Amino acid sequence: MLKPAYAAPHPLAGGKVQLTVSARAAIDTYVPIVLAYPAPAPSNQALKEGLLRAIAPYPHLLGRFALDGHGRRVLHLNNEGVLVIEADVPADMADVLAAGGMATDVAGFYPTVPEESVGPALLQVKLSRYRCGGLLLGVICHPHIADGHAASTFYGAWATAVREGKGFTVPSPFIDRAATAVPGSTPKPVFDHRSIEFKGGEGSATSQPHAVLPMDKIRNVKVHFPAEFIAELRSRVGARCSTFQCLLAHVWKKVTAARGLSPEEFTQVRVAVNCRGRANPPVPMDFFGNMVLWAFPRLQVRDVLGLSYGGVVGAIRDAAARVDEEYIQSYVDFGGVADANGEELAATSTFGTMLCPDIEVDSWLGFRFHQLDFGTGPPSAFLPPGLPVEGLMVFVPSRTVKGSVDLFMALAEDHVAAFKKICYSLD
Structure with a gap:
């Protein structure tokens, strides 16, 4: 030790x-x-x-x-x-x-x-x-x-x-x-956090209860998105957007199509949001701890597949924008009430499950691998572990070509072939 x-x-x-x-x-x-x-x-x-x-x-x-x-x-x-x-x-x-x-x-x-x-x-x-x-x-x-x-x-x-x-x-x-978390003088949660971030509420932040999928039925898939492909995606959005936003919109479309979901069904994405700069007052960016909440862009399958790239990116942006200072303060107040009642909170985030029709995304795109140079050069490869949740995906900056991105995603084995067939299609 x-x-x-x-x-x-x-x-x-x-x-x-x-x-x-x-x-x-x-x-x-x-x-x-x-x-x-x-x-x-x-x-x-x-x-x-x-x-x-x-x-x-x-x-x-x-x-x-x-x-x-x-x-x-x-x-x-x-x-x-x-x-x-x-x-x-x-x-x-x-x-x-x-x-x-x-x-x-x-x-x-x-x-x-x-x-x-x-x-x-x-x-x-x-x-x-x-x-x-x-x-x-x-x-x-x-x-x-x-x-x-x-x-x-x-x-x-x-x-x-x-x-x-x-x-x-x-x-x-x-x-x-x-x-980082100062409840109001009289804590007043405005949103139903028990149903959104935690288990036990009457509502649910998910489109439907998630099933359990045996680990031997989950396949890890890697897709390399070249910089040229990403540039074309951005042009199709029709407005300024980040690499993360346009890639998430694209993968959401393709995974939804590969799953063969009903047009009337709802699908959502669980997206991590860094709340340091969104809180009031803002928390310094060098705060060491966990300051992440979740946004949940949610659409019907027909809209995910039928909307333009700009429309899907807009849904992602709107959901992230709702994690604002009011939402963060409501969440802090909810935590203050739970503490006052001596309550243990159980997060909705679990693994060993099948998220379909939903997906969850994590991103390392903001990280620069040159920062991990210990004196002999940056790492030559990032090796992600096997992802234990069907529908969980991670974006990582490619180590091979600047501006390119590698996607690592866990999918049900029945959906892998269809996803690989269409993952580069822009139709």
Whole structure:
């Protein structure tokens, strides 16, 4: 177990803090990433020393989940440290990557995901050193501690600490969690968050109850979207839009068609929204924690398929725009009422399910892989783990051609052939 030796106790040392109210809506499992670094890769010692320097201002990553007197999960800032596993592999990394494990069989490249979240290290690292000198860096981190924005900021700080050496001082992030969620003097939730972000409400944020699909019936699909294809998509939207928006509109159309859904059926997308700049007052962008809520663009199948690209992008934008300061404050007030009642909230986000007719999207498009240069160059590949939810997809900037995007998506095996046949069609 790796942990920094503080010259003086961290101001938050030993305390127990509540999870951010946003974190309670996140899925309760560790999120893995795997990055490939060809030889000459940074040494394990350099990576560990840099990790110690980088993590010192991040006491939450060094703590452990615990339970309070009401049985609710809290974070104990006990400086128990980060788990680092080192492995020597008697093979060449290029041969391992070429063997076909890029999208579905990378579980051995990162630490085993704990079955229980209370107790284990919240950040765990596996350094797999290959005979050729290459390195596979596998990391798992719990989203109740950090959303994608916060996690990527920390990984970038780690890379800089290794690259710059012992003289580099890692900037301290904003970690005042109390400032991110201040209920009103009389908390008054305006929206039905119990039905949207959590289980147990009379309504539902989903088009229909989600079925369970055996894991052996889920197939992971990879699609490469060249920069030229993305440019053509943008031109068809007919208005300024992001790469994420136009690609999401396109994939939503094609997945809906491949599933053969009834025209009258409703389908929706669960889209993560970074609420730092949307809250009132705004939360600093360097806030380390989970500050994500969800938007749910929802249309009938006939509209997803029949509307122009601009129309579908508009539906996505409108849904995201509804996650505004009023909605965020309503959500904070809802959390305040739940706390006052000693209530444990169960998120609607689960895995091992079939989202059809819906989809859920995560995006790494805002992340720049050059930020993960530990001193010998950025990673040569991003290896996503097998996605355990049918309908879950991830957009990743391509490492092969600038401006291109790779889509990793889990689909029911019965829909894969149809999706692959039409995924590049713009009709």
